Amino acid sequence: MKICRVEKPLVATNRIPGLEHKYMQVVRDGSTLAVAVDPVGAKPGDWVICVGSSAAREAAGSKEYPSDLTIVGIIDHWEEEQA
Amino acid sequence: MKICRVEKPLVATNRIPGLEHKYMQVVRDGSTLAVAVDPVGAKPGDWVICVGSSAAREAAGSKEYPSDLTIVGIIDHWEEEQA
Amino acid sequence: MKICRVEKPLVATNRIPGLEHKYMQVVRDGSTLAVAVDPVGAKPGDWVICVGSSAAREAAGSKEYPSDLTIVGIIDHWEEEQA
């Protein structure tokens, strides 16, 4: 799993039906931005654990859900310089 | 998921039957070009969300479809310098 | 999917039975060489679309086939400087 920081929510009105209305966040993984499905309710600035691969699907709610990056937990204590 | 920008359609007449006639787009992910299946009808210049891994398959229509990158949504507002 | 250029066929006599006798090509992905299963009959110099992840398996013929990179199409028109 990756250690990422939440930047802000992402809005995409025109989307495939399979994404449903789940919440998506822009997250920063080092110098790269990515989009993660957020079932835990993270806030901008939170350090989070993101899971990828096929595990991102069940983590987002079902094994059919089309996610390749899902927030699975908010880290209790993390300092920016560690990442 | 990755944040990519659509460059242009891609034509590949000689292809495996499993690809069917689905629309494919050349997308830019930072400095890298990739090819994504496009079920949402994106246009060149659009900023899109692309899903990879096994999730790209169901996002393209079925769990047997041979895609590893599929456009799942068009981002409503995105500035180039953010990516 | 990645945009790669076919370099040459690859011969590996000592191989696991699961690979069967399918044709394998050395392909160039930017500055990196990789090996792809080739069900479309590409020639050295061809620009091709390669699919990875679990999709590479069905693209190579069956969902049990042990490929993680399979050529799924030959691009009709592509200029080297685009890649």
Place this chain on the structure above:
Amino acid sequence: MKICRVEKPLVATNRIPGLEHKYMQVVRDGSTLAVAVDPVGAKPGDWVICVGSSAAREAAGSKEYPSDLTIVGIIDHWEEEQA
């Protein structure tokens, strides 16, 4: 599989239920930090083998478990300069 070094345990109280209470470790893969599920009881400083992809799930206990990186073994002898 990757060769990583264990840094320290990671605490994330707010997490998805699917993660259960399994132990998670921060591991270093070269210059990158990642989070791995630890079913073997590694200690900080141990050199470990980490498996990714869908194999990380069964390695963590079941094919539904949402892990994309799991420690599968502690290496008997490894020198830091080798990694």
Place this chain on the structure above:
Amino acid sequence: MKICRVEKPLVATNRIPGLEHKYMQVVRDGSTLAVAVDPVGAKPGDWVICVGSSAAREAAGSKEYPSDLTIVGIIDHWEEEQA
């Protein structure tokens, strides 16, 4: 699939049961070291084809086996400067 060179066997006595007693090799992929399950009996110095993703599992013997990198063949002729 990746083109790697075998470095040496890897010993990890404390391992999850799912790894069984299969042989593991340290392989070099460019400047990176990784660990691959070896069902073909490669020797140090051999240039080999390594498969990743979910295909690494069946290549290692069964679809439950927790490998994300498995040697699937020994390349007949390969010059170091090609990689």
